[in-house]
Amino acid sequence: MKEGRSRLVRPxxxxxxxxxVAALGVGVVxxxxxxxxxxxxxxxxxxxxxxxxxxxxxxxxxxxVKMKEGAQAQAKKDNVKLLTASGKSDTDNAxxxxxxxxxxxxxxxxxxxxxxxxxxxxxxxxxxxxxGVLVIALDTPTEPQEAVDALFxxxxxxxxxLIGKYAAAKVKQMGITPKIAMIDLKPGITVGQLRHDxxxxxxxxxxxxxxxxxxxxxxxxxxxxxxxxxNLLQKDSGINVIYTINEPSAFGAATALKAAGKDPKDYVxxxxxxxxxxxxxGIKTGVIDATSQQYPLKMAALGVEKGAAAARGGSxxxxxxxxxxxxxxxxxxxxxxxxxxxxxxxxxxx
Numbered sequence: 001m002k003e004g005r006s007r008l009v010r011p012x013x014x015x016x017x018x019x020x021v022a023a024l025g026v027g028v029v030x031x032x033x034x035x036x037x038x039x040x041x042x043x044x045x046x047x048x049x050x051x052x053x054x055x056x057x058x059x060x061x062x063x064x065v066k067m068k069e070g071a072q073a074q075a076k077k078d079n080v081k082l083l084t085a086s087g088k089s090d091t092d093n094a095x096x097x098x099x100x101x102x103x104x105x106x107x108x109x110x111x112x113x114x115x116x117x118x119x120x121x122x123x124x125x126x127x128x129x130x131x132g133v134l135v136i137a138l139d140t141p142t143e144p145q146e147a148v149d150a151l152f153x154x155x156x157x158x159x160x161x162l163i164g165k166y167a168a169a170k171v172k173q174m175g176i177t178p179k180i181a182m183i184d185l186k187p188g189i190t191v192g193q194l195r196h197d198x199x200x201x202x203x204x205x206x207x208x209x210x211x212x213x214x215x216x217x218x219x220x221x222x223x224x225x226x227x228x229x230x231n232l233l234q235k236d237s238g239i240n241v242i243y244t245i246n247e248p249s250a251f252g253a254a255t256a257l258k259a260a261g262k263d264p265k266d267y268v269x270x271x272x273x274x275x276x277x278x279x280x281x282g283i284k285t286g287v288i289d290a291t292s293q294q295y296p297l298k299m300a301a302l303g304v305e306k307g308a309a310a311a312r313g314g315s316x317x318x319x320x321x322x323x324x325x326x327x328x329x330x331x332x333x334x335x336x337x338x339x340x341x342x343x344x345x346x347x348x349x350x
Contacts, residue, residue, distance in 0.1 A: 050311040051081045052304055053103035053111040055096050059086040062275050062350025063296050064114070067138065070297030071112065074304035083108055090220045091186050093117040097124040110134045110307030112300065118143040118190040134310055136317060138299045140191040150317040152299045154325045156191050159292035160198020162327040163270035166290040167241055168203045169333040170268045176240055181232045182215035183225050183244040183253050192245055195272055199243045213239055218249050225252030233260050244271040247278035247291060254287050274328055276348035283330050284341050290329035293344055298323045
């Protein structure tokens with residue numbers, strides 16, 4: 001799984017050379033019958049094949065793998081030709097810009113994008129929309145959010161609030177004075193800032209509070225998170241509350257803590273994502289005390305479903321659609337709503 005920033009709107013809240021396309025990771029999954037996709041004959045406009053693009057941050061992160069699976073499955077149901085692309089890292093905006101251009105040229109009527117850089121991608125999104133493409137952001141809002149037609153995502157602020165509340169309750173139960181380390185994403189990425197700010201709100205503190213030992217960007221990468229945690233421990237070896245932007249970051253931080261002789265029973269570690277590996281090897285083992293589980297398959301499936309309907313003349317999706325978030329923990333605390341590890345495993349991904 002930082003990055004003054006915009007907030008989610010809450011309910012209460014050219015023709016390219018083939019070689020270039022391949023180099024940029026743009027692929028095509030043709031879904032639906034050949035007869036439906038033909039442009040002639042008596043094919044109904046309601047059944048005519050439409051082209052939709054999906055751009056994720058990477059193709060290796062289980063979160064985005066599951067998102068792609070959701071899009072592919074829905075594409076088969078809705079007679080959609082699915083174009084896919086991804087960046088080389090969570091912050092690779094250049095590849096996303098190229099993919100937006102390529103997909104527009106290839107005739108995509110709808111593009112679903114998980115922004116790698118909430119601000120930097122906006123000009124490319126505008127170019128696509130000016131060309132008549134419906135652009136829906138998944139998971140991560142653009143900045144401003146209104147730069148896209150719609151957003152299907154976890155309420156990332158809420159995800160942060162949930163784990164912040166849990167961490168505060170756990171600290172009280174343990175009777176410890178909190179010394180907080182924050183393993184963040186990267187400046188300019190809205191989803192990271194939302195989770196960061198949400199954690200602070202849920203914990204009941206503000207930016208700059210002396211309880212915060214420090215914060216370090218790790219870009220959602222396990223190795224970078226380990227190094228970041230090592231540096232923060234050098235600053236204060238007594239860190240006992242660790243917020244992490246995502247679960248790979250949590251595992252990286254846990255490695256550093258273990259090397260420093262820290263027992264998971266002596267600190268509180270919280271995170272966001274709810275992947276299967278994290279539930280099995282983090283929540284159930286006590287390495288991660290709690291995580292906010294989100295649902296990438298639902299985001300992508302809804303994007304394809306609503307996008308295909310709009311491309312065939314139906315209503316266009318707009319605004320923010322909350323795809324849900326649930327606190328998962330093996331150690332429930334009074335006054336903090338949560339689900340257990342079994343629920344987490346039933347609804348996890350990866």
